[in-house]
Amino acid sequence: xxxxxxxxxxxxxxxxxxxxxxxxxxxxxxxxxxxxxxxxxxxxxxxxxxxxxxxxxxxxxxxxxxxxxxxxxxxxxxxxxxxxxxxxxxxxxxxxxxxxxxxxxxxxxxxxxxxxxxxxxxxxxxxxxxxxxxxxxxxxxxxxxxxxxxxxxxxxxxxxxxxxxxxxxxxxxxxxxxxxxxxxxxxxxxxxxxxxxxxxxxxxxxxxxxxxxxxxxxxxxxxxxxxxxxxxxxxxxxxxxxxxxxxxxxxxxxxxxxxxxxxxxxxxxxxxxxxxxxxxxxxxxxxxxxxxxxxxxxxxxxxxxxxxxxxxxxxxxxxxxxxxxxxxxxxxxxxxxxxxxxxxxxxxxxxxxxxxxxxxxxxxxxxxxxxxxxxxxxxxxxxxxxxxxxxxxxxxxxxxxxxxxxxxxxxxxxxxxxxxxxxxxxxxxxxxxxxxxxxxxxxxxxxxxxxxxxxxxxxxxxxxxxxxxxxxxxxxxxxx
Numbered sequence: 490x491x492x493x494x495x496x497x498x499x500x501x502x503x504x505x506x507x508x509x510x511x512x513x514x515x516x517x518x519x520x521x522x523x524x525x526x527x528x529x530x531x532x533x534x535x536x537x538x539x540x541x542x543x544x545x546x547x548x549x550x551x552x553x554x555x556x557x558x559x560x561x562x563x564x565x566x567x568x569x570x571x572x573x574x575x576x577x578x579x580x581x582x583x584x585x586x587x588x589x590x591x592x593x594x595x596x597x598x599x600x601x602x603x604x605x606x607x608x609x610x611x612x613x614x615x616x617x618x619x620x621x622x623x624x625x626x627x628x629x630x631x632x633x634x635x636x637x638x639x640x641x642x643x644x645x646x647x648x649x650x651x652x653x654x655x656x657x658x659x660x661x662x663x664x665x666x667x668x669x670x671x672x673x674x675x676x677x678x679x680x681x682x683x684x685x686x687x688x689x690x691x692x693x694x695x696x697x698x699x700x701x702x703x704x705x706x707x708x709x710x711x712x713x714x715x716x717x718x719x720x721x722x723x724x725x726x727x728x729x730x731x732x733x734x735x736x737x738x739x740x741x742x743x744x745x746x747x748x749x750x751x752x753x754x755x756x757x758x759x760x761x762x763x764x765x766x767x768x769x770x771x772x773x774x775x776x777x778x779x780x781x782x783x784x785x786x787x788x789x790x791x792x793x794x795x796x797x798x799x800x801x802x803x804x805x806x807x808x809x810x811x812x813x814x815x816x817x818x819x820x821x822x823x824x825x826x827x828x829x830x831x832x833x834x835x836x837x838x839x840x841x842x843x844x845x846x847x848x849x850x851x852x853x854x855x856x857x858x859x860x861x862x863x864x865x866x867x868x869x870x871x872x873x874x875x876x877x878x879x880x881x882x883x884x885x886x887x888x889x890x891x892x893x894x895x896x897x898x899x900x901x902x903x904x905x906x907x908x909x910x911x912x913x914x915x916x917x918x919x920x921x922x923x924x925x926x927x928x929x930x931x932x933x934x935x936x937x938x939x940x941x942x943x944x945x946x947x948x949x950x951x952x953x954x955x956x957x958x959x960x961x962x963x964x965x966x967x968x969x
Contacts, residue, residue, distance in 0.1 A: 492538070492561050493646035499565040500542055501648055505572070507543040507586060508565070509647035511795060513838040516605060518638040522616035524624065524631060530609060537838040542568040546583025547575035548819075552839040585822040587829045589798060591650035596792025598658040599785075600687025604638045607688050612636055618697045623666040623704040628711070630674070631667040632704075634696075636660070637683065637938060641791075651797040659683040659788060659950065661938050662696055666704040668711040675908055677707035678875060678893055682732065682936030683950065684786045706894055713906040716871065716897065719966025723870030723898070724912060725863060725959050730892050732935030732953035733876045735851060738916055739771075739778055740953070742885040743805050743813075744832070745820040746844035755942050757883030760916060761811055763824045769811040772920030775854065778806040780815055780847035782831055787848035788936045788950035789834070795842035798831035805849065809921070817844045836947040843943050850934070850954035854926035860957045863925055865901040871910055871965050872896040872903065878911075887915045891968070912965045922963060927956035 493510060500508030514536040521529040537554030542565070549572025553564040576583075616634045623632035638660050645653040661683030667676045679699055684690055726734065742759040746752045761769070782789050782800035793799050796818045804812045816826060817833035835842040864872065875893025882888070895907035914922075934954040941948055 490644055492556065493644060493652065495558060496540055496561050496565050497646050497648050499562050500540070500569065503566070503569045505542045505544055505569060505648065507648055508541060508568070509645065509797065510538055510540045511835070511838060512538040512644040514642045515837055516640045518605065518636070520609070520612055520616060520636045522613070522620055522634045525617060525620060527613060530613065535837050538564070539835065539838045539841065540564050540568045541841065542572045543586060544569065544572040545576035546585065547572050547579065548584070548841070549573070549575060550841040554838070584819045586818045587821045587827055589649060589796070589818060589829065591647070592793065592797060592799065593652045594792065595654040597656040598685045600658055600689070602688040604658065604660050604688040605640060615696065619664055619700045622697055622700040626704040626708060628668050628670055628708050629666050629704050630669045633665040635663040645793070645795070645797060647797050649797065653793055653797065655792055657685065657791045658687065659685045659936070659938070660688065660690060661936065662691055662694065664696060664700055664703050666700070666707040668707040670711045673711055675707060675711040677703050677710055679703050680876070681729065682952070683788055683938045684934070684936050685788060685790055686786055709906050710894060710908050713895070713908040715909050716907050716965070716967035719964050721962045722965040723867050723959060723961050724963050724965060725867060725870055725872040725898065725957060727874045727957050728933040728955045729875050729935050730873050731851065731955045731958060732937070733879060734890055735778070735849060735953050735955070736846065736937060736940070737879055737881050738885060738888055738919065739806070740846035740849045740951070742916070743815055744844050744846060745814040745816040745824070748814060749820060749823055751820070752844070752942065754944055756881055757885065760884045760886050765811050767810065767812065770809055770921065771806050771811045771917055772809040773923050774809045775926055776806055776809045776920050776923050777804065777852040778849060779803070779852060780805050780830060780849055782847045784848040784850070784934075784952060786934065787952040788938065789845070789848045789952065794831040794833045795835050796829060796831065796833040798829045798833070801831055803830060815844065815847045820844050834949055836949065840945070840947050843947065845942070845949045846940065846951045848952045850952070851926065851958065853929040853932045853956040856928065858925060858927045860927055860931060863927055863957060863959055864898055864903065866925070867898050867959060868900060870898040871907065872898055873910065885916065889913045909968045910965065911968045912963050914963050919960060919963065922960045923958055924961050925959040927958070929956065931956040
């Protein structure tokens with residue numbers, strides 16, 4: 490598109506040290522069915538361009554949705570002027586950008602069936618069948634099913650000479666059944682998070698059949714016992730649950746802008762400060778976390794970030810030691826790195842890119858170990874499936890998590906179902922208590938579609954993953 494060259498030539502002529510333009514068309518479709526009533530079926534298209542200019546150690550950003558030469562040039566000039574003004578604010582603290590080469594590339598999410606080509610009527614029919622199956626069970630008082638679909642069509646250019654054409658697609662199905670009995674109500678949810686795939690994943694999941702299992706487990710949960718007073722117990726956590734735990738206690742604390750104190754608005758800064766690199770024991774020796782923006786079907790897998798840096802794979806925690814962060818071209822230089830890990834992403838065209846969590850996952854164990862064997866080796870504990878409530882302090886140290894489905898473990902067996910279970914721990918106690926992780930046969934991903942950060946607020950997407958893992962001597966008890 491001619492506007493790419495027009496904008497970059499104009500920025501260079503004005504004296505920009507660096508500039509880029511992101512022309513982005515985003516399509517969102519959300520369909521919500523509650524019981525047998527369609528509550529929402531909305532498709533929204535957001536189309537425009539955002540332009541960044543780097544000048545004298547400061548950024549300027551401006552956006553527009555008018556496509557003509559005059560509007561593009563005016564947007565470049567506005568971004569340049571903002572950069573000049575920004576540079577006057579922090580005269581003694583100039584940003585620097587890591588070196589980067591130019592790329593000419595095309596990236597497209599691999600998929601078989603474009604989810605936006607499936608008729609709305611077919612999607613609504615499937616949601617109706619899902620909810621009907623849940624409501625067919627006596628005691629299920631509410632059934633909810635929800636489809637989220639998203640597509641980004643993006644053209645990117647920079648003054649480095651980079652030209653990118655990116656098409657990014659994800660789908661995310663959610664099912665919830667709520668059971669009522671004996672003065673209590675409990676919900677059970679199927680939510681694997683989103684994946685960068687097409688409609689074929691929805692077909693593979695067989696959600697209408699899955700709905701029956703979700704309803705049955707909601708009925709088990711509402712009649713389950715509570716655990717009782719808090720005690721030190723073992724925890725066996727499934728991959729879906731660990732996705733949220735690692736997101737809050739590893740993902741956010743290792744975003745480099747949060748480490749530097751640049752970001753503190755959403756649950757604070759980070760305890761994992763740069764002097765701890767290469768020497769701080771974040772977890773036990775079997776704990777290895779990898780940032781991987783090349784992960785197949787990963788929600789942060791899009792070929793390149795919004796700095797024009799390609800996706801990479803690296804250790805964030807290696808053999809339990811804090812090894813590196815998720816970084817961008819401007820944050821990496823602050824700790825002496827001469828490369829970015831490609832973690833700069835924006836949500837829509839009118840958002841300025843910010844440092845985000847990459848696809849982040851816990852590597853599986855290296856010894857053969859199944860979930861059944863892990864439970865059989867646990868004398869007294871709780872097995873938690875799925876995500877629940879969470880809370881974490883302003884330095885990402887102390888935290889509390891719930892879950893979605895619980896079993897008490899006694900003498901190596903699943904003894905009884907539970908409800909209203911919470912556990913409390915902190916960094917580094919929690920990850921250092923990890924003494925067993927199942928092998929790669931049981932590794933599963935979990936996608937996040939709603940990671941909030943920034944002012945104005947943006948919503949980012951990334952994938953976490955793990956195999957079932959055990960944590961010893963954690964405070965676990967029943968809530969009211």
